[in-house]
Amino acid sequence: MIAEDISLSPAPRYRPSLSLKTKLRAYFGSPINSIITVGCILVIAWALRHVISWLFVDAVFVGTPAICQQESGACWPFLVAKIRFMLFGFYPFEEQWRPLLALLLFFGTCGTAMVPVFWGRHLLFGGLAACVIIFWLMLGGFAGLAYVPTSKWGGLPLSFMLSAVGLVCAFPLGVLLALARASELPAIRVLAVVFIELVRGVPLISVLFMASVMLPLFLPSGFNIDNLLRAQVAIILFAAAYIAEVVRGGLQALPKGQAEAASAMGLHYWQTMRLIVLPQALKIVIPPLVSLFIGFFQDTTLVTIVGLLDFLDTVRAAMRDPQWQGIAVLEGYVFAAVVYLIFSATMGAYSRYLERRFRVGHD
């Protein structure tokens, strides 16, 4: 307890005040170092010159596709004209305030969930409530909102939904799989190992293919499931196997005495796991889990290949618009890259923050 309190307020870092000469020595200390510094400056200058001239100097800020075609720089009018399509896809134009609201609600919920102070039972219920509201906003059909079928969903909300729902559902499944793999019962262990290794040995795209092409064959005739749901099931199963491996690392890192002491106290298996083992094991693996989540957020782009309109696909569709075709190739991809970069980098920074926070007095 004491160690935790201390770790919450890190000691002020010792920062010796360096004279200019000492600072310069890091850059020009030796001949080789000077060459490296000059080389780096040249590279940065070259890159900056091109980026600035593309983004601003040669760019078109207002105008038509024809003007964009003449200039070599970025075509900002493309972004202005297509931003709503890129963000929301084919969602009915008049109703697009709904996905926007859902997106904002999603960000709000995630932002709250990222603050450790709010962690607890209330957050779980709040998250569930937010989930229900988001689905109501997106799908509609009752309480005054018009019904919008999932085939019309697209863009950024779809990307976030696929990854968020995927991870939320995959997490308990992954924990169960990890427990099964660490189980003392051989049959259960073998089943878990086979599932985990099978899924981890094949690429995500093959699982997506399987879901979109083979799942209808696996279900009884007349029972048809939505295209979006198929991809979602594939992502859940795929993510569960990877989460299971990460959680297994946490289970292995825990001293065996913990579980033994718990059973000596008379707790049965599920009590031991729920009260003693999992809280400690999951705490260890939070940073790698967040990196895994970043990876899965990026991997949801693969659903384009099975024909879902995620954010990357709506961007590509906007670029294929006959009016803009061949004009805004770089613009579209760079915009998509920046969006993904912002969200992934935020999660990465958060993961590093958690890593610092959970480093409790071991080193």
Next chain:
Amino acid sequence: MRVALTPFRLNFRDNRTRGILYQCLCVAGVAAGGFYLFSNVSQNLARQSIATGFSYLWREAGFVISQSPIDYQPSDSYAKALLVGILNTIRVSILASVLATIVGTLVGIGRLSSNPLLARLMLLYVEALRNVPLLLLLFLCYAVIVTILPPVRDAFQLLPFVFLSNSGLAVPSLEWSSDHTIIAAALVAGLGLAFLHARHLRRRRIESGADQSARPLVGALAIVPPALVWLVLRPELNLSLPELGRFRLAGGAHLTPEFVALLVGLALSASANVAEIVRSGILSIRKGQREAAAALGLRPSHIMRLVVLPQALRVIIPPMTSAYLNVFKNSSLAIAIGYPDVVMVSNTTMNQTGQAIEPIALFMLVYLSLSIAISLFMNWYNARVALRER
């Protein structure tokens, strides 16, 4: 021990009984689920009159594959098309892994540079590549090659005889003859002999402490056999160099834009991971190790080879294995930009034959077996360099 001696009775308060019961329930549940799915599949297939079985593999494929390491015609069978896909996957994965290892190692070392500017620049490289989805990177590479690069007649000349244009990369190629195969075999044999001799020398040195005075022999063993064969056979060196014509590049080997985009995208994204792995590997070696080696009088090259590298490799190899496995699995994104890898060939097969289960099962099997092969090899290598504890 007591538990094992008591005769088995059906007692649900006994953990052992309950364990067996749970396992039976679990296996029965999985079996029932499997049977249910299987019966659904067979019913659905019969109802939609979809053919089953792998007999389609021997029928004529009839589609063109734009790039193939072996001779392939549309009149060949589906099995051969699949083989071409597998070879394409392996080729791009190996090349991307090699490129990623080289670039990633340099970037990883650069991140540890004492020069803050270089370290920050390399950090920027790693972060930018790790935070952009690979698929987007592939699309971007492909778009840059196809739409931004100049047409063939004003192709960029990257190196002498290496041309980059919107129709891909042109590189010099060697017209391979049987003479070359013999020389390559001689080279392999020479390297094998040199390796054996070096091992023998090392063993003798460890046993007797005698210095390796016969070291030049190692080099000679490696070089002399292929050189002798070369002199005897005197093969014609038919190096085909690409040359810039008026409208097209003549000669040389031509790599399609799809291949180049996939190779560059895969290598870039993997190099960021490799850089992080190498960096953490080097950081894991404590400074004292280097200093102690230097105090013992080892030369810098020996410090690196005998002290730092063996310890760093131990940390580096397990994550490297998964990095290589990722490159291999990520190469399946080839289908998005149209490189004919095993997934794309299977997809075409699926569309043409109407059979979905068999092609998907086949390419999953290919990925699984190759993944297992890669991990077995890397585990073997890892066991060789791992710390031998008593």
